[in-house]
Amino acid sequence: MCIIMAKYSFKCADIGMTCGFETKASTKEELMPLIANHAKTAHNMNEIPADVLQKVNAAIKKSFF
Numbered sequence: 001m002c003i004i005m006a007k008y009s010f011k012c013a014d015i016g017m018t019c020g021f022e023t024k025a026s027t028k029e030e031l032m033p034l035i036a037n038h039a040k041t042a043h044n045m046n047e048i049p050a051d052v053l054q055k056v057n058a059a060i061k062k063s064f065f
């Protein structure tokens, strides 16, 4: 099975935050903890609320290289 090179990226600004945070990962599973960790340290969200999580999911961009 060949590996599909996909890139998932997320920008905090895309969910309406005045924040320059941007992160990338090769899978969504890798990306989510990075976002969760940022939300915790930068936005004092120990847990991402469901409505924010929905916005996050909608803001994640997938691209192929």
Ligand SMILES: [Zn+2]
Residues within 6 Å of the ligand: 012, 017, 019, 020, 021, 038, 042, 043
């Ligand atoms: Zn942020």
